[in-house]
Amino acid sequence: MRGRIKLLGFAFLISSAALIVRLFFWQIIKSQELANWARLQQTSGRQLQAPRGNILASDGGFLAATTQGWLVYASKSDVVSDAKTLANKLAPFFVDDPSLLLAEVARVQDLLSENGSVWIPLKHRVEDETKSTIEAMNLAGIGFEPEDLRSYPEASIAAQVLGFVGKDDEGLDKGYFGVEGYYDLELSGKEGFLQRESDARGIPILSGTSREISAVGGVDLLTHLDKTIQLIAEKKLTDGIEKYGAKSGWVVVMNPKTGAIVAMAAWPSYDPAEYWTFGNDYFKNPVISDSFEPGSIFKPLVMASALDAGAVEPDTKCDICGGPAKIDKYSIETWNKEYRPDSTMTDVIVHSDNVGMVFVGNRLGADRLYDYLSKFGIGQMTGIDLQGEANPGIREKGTWNIVDLATASFGQGIAVTPIQMIRAIGVIANDGVIMEPQVVDKIALDGWQSDIKPLAGERVISKKAADEITAMMVLAASEGEAKWTAIGGFGVAGKTGTAQIPVKGHYDEDKTIGSFVGFAPANDPKFVMLVSLTEPQSSPWASETAAPLWFSIANELFVYLGIQPKS
Amino acid sequence: MTKKIIILVSLLAVATVILAIDSSAKGAVLASLENESVTLEKENRQLKDDLVSATSLTNTQKIAEEAGLIKPEKIIYLNILEPVASLQ
Numbered sequence: 001m002r003g004r005i006k007l008l009g010f011a012f013l014i015s016s017a018a019l020i021v022r023l024f025f026w027q028i029i030k031s032q033e034l035a036n037w038a039r040l041q042q043t044s045g046r047q048l049q050a051p052r053g054n055i056l057a058s059d060g061g062f063l064a065a066t067t068q069g070w071l072v073y074a075s076k077s078d079v080v081s082d083a084k085t086l087a088n089k090l091a092p093f094f095v096d097d098p099s100l101l102l103a104e105v106a107r108v109q110d111l112l113s114e115n116g117s118v119w120i121p122l123k124h125r126v127e128d129e130t131k132s133t134i135e136a137m138n139l140a141g142i143g144f145e146p147e148d149l150r151s152y153p154e155a156s157i158a159a160q161v162l163g164f165v166g167k168d169d170e171g172l173d174k175g176y177f178g179v180e181g182y183y184d185l186e187l188s189g190k191e192g193f194l195q196r197e198s199d200a201r202g203i204p205i206l207s208g209t210s211r212e213i214s215a216v217g218g219v220d221l222l223t224h225l226d227k228t229i230q231l232i233a234e235k236k237l238t239d240g241i242e243k244y245g246a247k248s249g250w251v252v253v254m255n256p257k258t259g260a261i262v263a264m265a266a267w268p269s270y271d272p273a274e275y276w277t278f279g280n281d282y283f284k285n286p287v288i289s290d291s292f293e294p295g296s297i298f299k300p301l302v303m304a305s306a307l308d309a310g311a312v313e314p315d316t317k318c319d320i321c322g323g324p325a326k327i328d329k330y331s332i333e334t335w336n337k338e339y340r341p342d343s344t345m346t347d348v349i350v351h352s353d354n355v356g357m358v359f360v361g362n363r364l365g366a367d368r369l370y371d372y373l374s375k376f377g378i379g380q381m382t383g384i385d386l387q388g389e390a391n392p393g394i395r396e397k398g399t400w401n402i403v404d405l406a407t408a409s410f411g412q413g414i415a416v417t418p419i420q421m422i423r424a425i426g427v428i429a430n431d432g433v434i435m436e437p438q439v440v441d442k443i444a445l446d447g448w449q450s451d452i453k454p455l456a457g458e459r460v461i462s463k464k465a466a467d468e469i470t471a472m473m474v475l476a477a478s479e480g481e482a483k484w485t486a487i488g489g490f491g492v493a494g495k496t497g498t499a500q501i502p503v504k505g506h507y508d509e510d511k512t513i514g515s516f517v518g519f520a521p522a523n524d525p526k527f528v529m530l531v532s533l534t535e536p537q538s539s540p541w542a543s544e545t546a547a548p549l550w551f552s553i554a555n556e557l558f559v560y561l562g563i564q565p566k567s
Numbered sequence: 568m569t570k571k572i573i574i575l576v577s578l579l580a581v582a583t584v585i586l587a588i589d590s591s592a593k594g595a596v597l598a599s600l601e602n603e604s605v606t607l608e609k610e611n612r613q614l615k616d617d618l619v620s621a622t623s624l625t626n627t628q629k630i631a632e633e634a635g636l637i638k639p640e641k642i643i644y645l646n647i648l649e650p651v652a653s654l655q
């Protein structure tokens with residue numbers, strides 16, 4: 001009995017020793033390796049999404065939003081169909097245009113036939129509906145991964161203002177052009193990361209280690225853009241382009257008191273949700289990036305400067321208006337070859353008299369004109385919050401000769417961008433004070449909101465001078481060459497402008513840019529609007545193209561903005 | 568003294584087990600809440616997608632046109648000083 005107990009004790013001792021040795025092996029010698037294995041099994045990490053912010057219209061409606069999209073991929077080892085069959089089944093869901101179907105089938109088939117690939121991305125940015133349809137087909141080896149989809153619910157509306165979201169060199173989302181480009185950093189946000197230990201069922205181990213970097217979502221941008229006005233402008237512009245056979249055109253509507261851009265339309269346009277199907281030429285916003293010679297719509301700026309400087313009064317008589325003006329080796333004529341001796345300054349604006357403007361320019365002088373134009377913002381960036389603004393600049397002060405002064409007086413030989421032009425006319429509508437044009441009104445994130453205040457600049461001309469030039473523009477709209485299309489009773493102050501297009505050092509005889517710029521009601525303007533049509537075919541004159549288009553848009557704005565006629 | 572130590576160790580052991588169970592239960596609750604959060608986020612996203620599409624003025628315009636609604640071609644402003652009808 002005693003011997004058996006001893007034997008049992010010995011066996012226990014041996015077993016214990018073996019156990020201790022084994023434990024020593026696993027717990028001490030292999031401890032680091034095992035800990036690493038455990039960590040790999042228990043620790044999991046995942047990205048915390050930071051969706052791109054939305055771009056909203058002034059009423060809070062969506063102009064650009066981040067919605068749920070899907071990446072369709074093929075897991076090669078799980079695919080059972082052959083590449084051709086699978087491509088034929090999937091390709092119809094990847095293209096809208098049936099003419100591109102064959103090319104898409106070939107593309108998908110090539111991808112599926114690639115040797116050495118295990119996980120093959122087939123199509124990015126697939127919508128929910130398409131995903132559900134493909135899922136219902138139960139195609140083995142075809143899977144989906146969520147990804148952000150930038151959606152533009154109004155399609156091509158305000159495309160050049162909004163810009164689009166493409167990819168950067170590292171394949172990450174990046175905004176290009178317009179608001180998407182200018183506010184890319186603010187809209188992008190920052191992705192977060194969560195790493196922690198979980199058990200075999202995936203339940204987090206609270207006592208384990210964890211590391212979390214919170215995601216910061218992109219901000220929402222509330223713009224001044226009014227969807228209704230934008231839609232009116234887009235529709236009317238498209239109709240106008242077709243009606244007058246123009247090559248391109250633009251419409252800008254601004255609140256002169258705040259500088260708020262309430263509508264900005266340009267044609268041709270594109271769909272930012274499918275930007276890659278358009279050429280690079282479509283992306284540029286002509287309102288901020290293209291320069292043009294403004295022609296007669298520039299005259300109110302020169303006249304306003306002369307009135308403010310005291311160089312002329314509204315009833316000052318032009319003593320050179322009886323015939324063409326001889327400047328150096330050039331002869332300056334009126335647009336219709338009609339001459340009105342002793343025209344007053346009001347007549348000069350009403351009849352858009354080039355010779356009269358030469359008279360005004362001479363009274364003002366080149367240096368003073370330069371100073372005023374600079375104060376009007378001509379030759380300077382407007383600072384609008386859109387990516388891609390250009391500035392054609394103006395000749396340096398002191399280098400203007402008499403021909404430069406004469407031609408600039410009636411808007412020739414000087415280039416502006418449409419946004420510079422509307423801002424300058426906005427000065428007259430805003431009692432002489434310049435405002436910075438602004439697209440974004442507020443920045444918002446999770447209930448927090450920051451208002452971007454209107455940026456008022458300096459006084460450019462006195463209120464008296466602004467009132468005088470406004471009165472002239474009211475008469476120009478109702479009695480000038482566009483009077484046939486004017487709408488009476490609303491007090492529209494406006495001016496037509498037909499500018500020739502400079503080509504290789506001379507002006508093209510046939511090609512023109514017709515513009516009409518104006519504001520209403522003249523005594524308390526609710527909007528200032530610029531309409532331009534390039535190379536209209538039905539008539540070269542702005543009074544027969546841009547002016548009727550301006551008034552047809554204004555007619556709808558009067559109703560929408562509740563502007564009543566005086567009589 | 569030994570008895571006290573045994574009781575203390577036993578209490579500590581029991582407390583450790585209770586804490587482990589509690590921690591595991593809370594972990595399960597956390598996992599459940601996270602799943603719920605993911606579901607709600609998904610629903611929220613779907614609702615937002617619907618909202619984006621439903622508030623499109625371009626779509627509304629198309630629907631209005633299909634329904635036969637048209638814009639008035641002429642606007643008539645009435646002068647309130649001039650009665651449009653009067654009794655004799």
